[in-house]
Amino acid sequence: MIDVYSHHDSINLSMQKKATISIIGASGYSGAELLKILSRHRGVEVGKLFANASAGRRIDEVNPWFRKGLSATIESYDPARLDGSDLIFIALPSGEAMKIAPELLASGKRVIDLGGDFRLADHLAYERYYERPHTALDLLGEAVYGMPEWNRASIGAGKLVANPGCYPTSAILPLVPLLKEGIIEPSGIVIDSMSGTSGAGRSSATELSFSEVNETVRAYRVGRHQHIPEIRAALEAAAGATVSVVFTPHLIPITRGIYTTINASLKRAATSREIEMIYEKHYGAEPFIRFSGSAIPEIKNVLNTNYIDIGVHVDEAGRRITILSAIDNLIKGAAGQAVQNMNILLGFDETEGIG
Amino acid sequence: MIDVYSHHDSINLSMQKKATISIIGASGYSGAELLKILSRHRGVEVGKLFANASAGRRIDEVNPWFRKGLSATIESYDPARLDGSDLIFIALPSGEAMKIAPELLASGKRVIDLGGDFRLADHLAYERYYERPHTALDLLGEAVYGMPEWNRASIGAGKLVANPGCYPTSAILPLVPLLKEGIIEPSGIVIDSMSGTSGAGRSSATELSFSEVNETVRAYRVGRHQHIPEIRAALEAAAGATVSVVFTPHLIPITRGIYTTINASLKRAATSREIEMIYEKHYGAEPFIRFSGSAIPEIKNVLNTNYIDIGVHVDEAGRRITILSAIDNLIKGAAGQAVQNMNILLGFDETEGIG
Amino acid sequence: MIDVYSHHDSINLSMQKKATISIIGASGYSGAELLKILSRHRGVEVGKLFANASAGRRIDEVNPWFRKGLSATIESYDPARLDGSDLIFIALPSGEAMKIAPELLASGKRVIDLGGDFRLADHLAYERYYERPHTALDLLGEAVYGMPEWNRASIGAGKLVANPGCYPTSAILPLVPLLKEGIIEPSGIVIDSMSGTSGAGRSSATELSFSEVNETVRAYRVGRHQHIPEIRAALEAAAGATVSVVFTPHLIPITRGIYTTINASLKRAATSREIEMIYEKHYGAEPFIRFSGSAIPEIKNVLNTNYIDIGVHVDEAGRRITILSAIDNLIKGAAGQAVQNMNILLGFDETEGIG
């Protein structure tokens, strides 16, 4: 069932006391984008900022982009300091949120986790692909997968929202309508993604140094990337059937953006027009999905926006489909989608701050 | 049948009179790479350089990289000036060689064309994908597809060699052994390639300006790129069967290099070891193919070389294979492979100048 | 005399009828940034969009970044269509505004020109550096140089505002306080600037293609760049004396941003503290100037903002000063500063839309 987006039920911003939003992991790339978005959001104010490595420094010292804008001091994480916060974003590397979330939820806080700890209902898949035990199994049943276009009602009722991964966002949104309508084969789906380096976070890995990334391309974690089970689970939920995908991520020399090229077989000969009608049916009213038919998406058209652009090509025989998508990995692939989830959770118009 | 590479039959460079090699289209990117390679080749000397737009200027004025190295004056094309040339490279945009090659061949010259005019035996495919009529149909039967690893004998006996396209080189070399051995399905092969901008030649197209290419990715000519029939024809020759491929090229912000990710279904469950043995069998003695097993290729490892690097990943069930390849589009994808063909044609060791 | 920035006199946005703003040259890079800013400005609405090459197409077709945002149709320039416009931005290549501005001003319109036609009071300098005759000499006396930090009162009273050049903005703002205070020598000032490619506009020049710009640097128009007389005139006005500068622009492989490194001699031994106090005195209240003392500016800290970041280093002997500045060439160096001027002209708070 489709979760219909509507402008109607959102609360009146001008009459509202502002909600207080805190961020754990404020000094990373996703943290910075969260801060930029929250600063222009009319219904919230920024609460506490936590980040252990830069604790004691001001946010505009750590990231001078914020000078003359934000000057809050970053603190070492301390849950006792979150009393006045209405909602908390966790923007830490995967593996950290499962240490923190239990006590936050126990104290009644609503939490949106931008990492991978609560995206997989199947903890065995988590342990295999993330290569560590899961230490907050109790929360796996409670967590809601935060893909607004398909999960609005659950998100709105949730306490713990698992914000989707960047690659999964770029692959799941284009594929779900086709799987729901049963027009493509659920097996043999090939997903090749190209990502900029900011997806790896603020990193000191030699292999992410400019000298090593510029003027080259490399695939990585082929066949074992932690986003594989996340993609598969979402597609199987849409298809109501087993789905087989091959997902290959590539690192390319751009800072921001993900481009995903998907190939699938059509179950029966179909025309471009039929495909367009499927996307129109499912996404025509969606504020952040721009379906462009045969016009080819480009990363630059979505930079600094919460849009995903989707284009398609059906081969002459109508038996194979190529689907192309582009997102800003730090916005629709992270902070933007997280604020979209926050807007749903707190009753704001879904586009507030990101429209 | 495999064309075995051998060091034995090549001519003795120290006793030989040097061959004279001319270039039509000397001022483009492929022309420059040809000149760099020929300058260090011990068996040849550079003859005439032609390029209409820069005629009358010295090569080191047009391309100051050559200062203190080469200073020949570029001339307007005039076949009468080719009397002393033993072999001629045509490094012009596709569509030009078919105007020039007939008279060159008629006068007994050997020609290697780096463009697309003589790569397709099927002129209808040419006309459909190159979107122009073919005006030298007589030569289509005579032209030899210049992929040395699979065609050495014919190249050596040929008069007109069609140097393979850059994308096809990156896709055909990894796939042929698997198709020859019948281990992958010949249908549903998915080829996603990423290319730097030099593949488009020295261009004034706005869409290739730095501002339009940097920090973005875009697929292009989806489903209609002119390299599709070239790839299909070579794969069908290897498979001895109809092959279906989906090929999607992407422009990414690098100057040089092509990275190609290929997905195919295995006909039967196979292990990585079996796949490695196939590559070892076919390419173990090849001087310019580096098969790396599960180690992942990167463009930077092949820059400024004539190598193609190939790596593979077989999924757990042994039913799907992902093949990764990397080349320098201007070397193995153009000038390097062209000199490899020249070496075969003129009887030099195949690695001379490019090893 | 310093033009003091104040929040007080701006008009009340909520009670105001929105001003209508039109753009001539809407399809270029500066035009796009103007549209982004105007779309979030609370006091204006976008009027007509003109651009000859893309006339008849929608803005979101020409630039798909605007999809689901702006959909106005671009028109061929026709002054009769500007009746309802309160202010007009001209975002055309230099040489075009002087053809258009006279009739616009004659019809009572207020105009902000982002090109170079009205920046130089001295038409001989214009003709020498822009290498064309000036055809609207009558307007040269009327035009106001639109550098808000030094010219607020005149801008507010003006009809024709010449928006400063990108390089001049990055060089003049750092130098004026030091010249006004007489602490640096007005001769022998060395200005080395590095610019991204968007400064050249949407271009089809081969020399601006990705292949030609990536992985290289080149100086250009050494000793004859058209921004030299603009810089000199502004500095001489500040110094009240003859100023000699050497300005060398460099093209580097980034899309956006200008970094400017300035070296000058101090008239007398001075300390860093004295220099800081000068900047604090002149710029402490400026909303868009961030002086950072010895902290070194970076382009990334100003991207997508209207800030100029300025840092300084005084040598040990206190006799030489190095001044570093960074701007986003399309914002503070073009569209952002232009809207800042518009805000002054129309009585809005100076930071509206760009703060």
Add this chain to the structure above:
Amino acid sequence: MIDVYSHHDSINLSMQKKATISIIGASGYSGAELLKILSRHRGVEVGKLFANASAGRRIDEVNPWFRKGLSATIESYDPARLDGSDLIFIALPSGEAMKIAPELLASGKRVIDLGGDFRLADHLAYERYYERPHTALDLLGEAVYGMPEWNRASIGAGKLVANPGCYPTSAILPLVPLLKEGIIEPSGIVIDSMSGTSGAGRSSATELSFSEVNETVRAYRVGRHQHIPEIRAALEAAAGATVSVVFTPHLIPITRGIYTTINASLKRAATSREIEMIYEKHYGAEPFIRFSGSAIPEIKNVLNTNYIDIGVHVDEAGRRITILSAIDNLIKGAAGQAVQNMNILLGFDETEGIG
């Protein structure tokens, strides 16, 4: 006095037993370039390769670019393993060579150090700018500054050659002729350099990650870079007088290359022609200096070469000169110049392997 380059005295390569050359620090960027050059040098063979972090691994595993080329195993540094080596390159971070060189020289080895430990005769300057004590003071008098164009005789007679820094090479070579001829003022010389990231070596510093370097520029170590005393010392030797320079390095998003823009005052009015004659006089016979008059150098013209390109602009009044230079920081700025020094030391033609 000028050190005249001549082809005459070099030894006959065909009759010579090959010299054995070892490298300490073989796995870094300069080490890789040394290996590439030595592999094509006709008079040497590669001896031992040392690198502690990658000891025990093969060079083609550490750097797959060398696959099918070099396969030597890297060893932990052990001077006892250098018995058969005729010359040793030290390609380690500054501060390491002074620990190693004493015992190498004591055992009679000839050493070329690519780091900074032996470039400054003044150990106080070393300690101030390198921020550590110098622990091999005895060798400072013995070390020869390895700038072949000005120091051939001493290099040829030396035991310990200090290879110049990358920035100093780009600044000293353009300035020495003008200072020697006394045509520019020795005070107030302004040197602004832009460098790619490979100059920092293979690094895991977060500030050198792709995300932090791409699409930005930043000056660094302003007024305190360790190359300042090296530049000043060489210029003072040339001028025979005190020289004052301001040197500001900038990091820009390229992998390789340095571009240096120098501004100086002319002592008396001079013409471009006079300047050209000075460069012609001093550098006309130099194999690796390409003076281009008013033609503007670009980094791409020197990539993968041992050339320095130099261009000049004299202002109209003939009182100010702007000098532009470009080098490949890993070749002329490191490994190429080091091999040039090796060729002099061992009696090869100076261009062997790098011509």
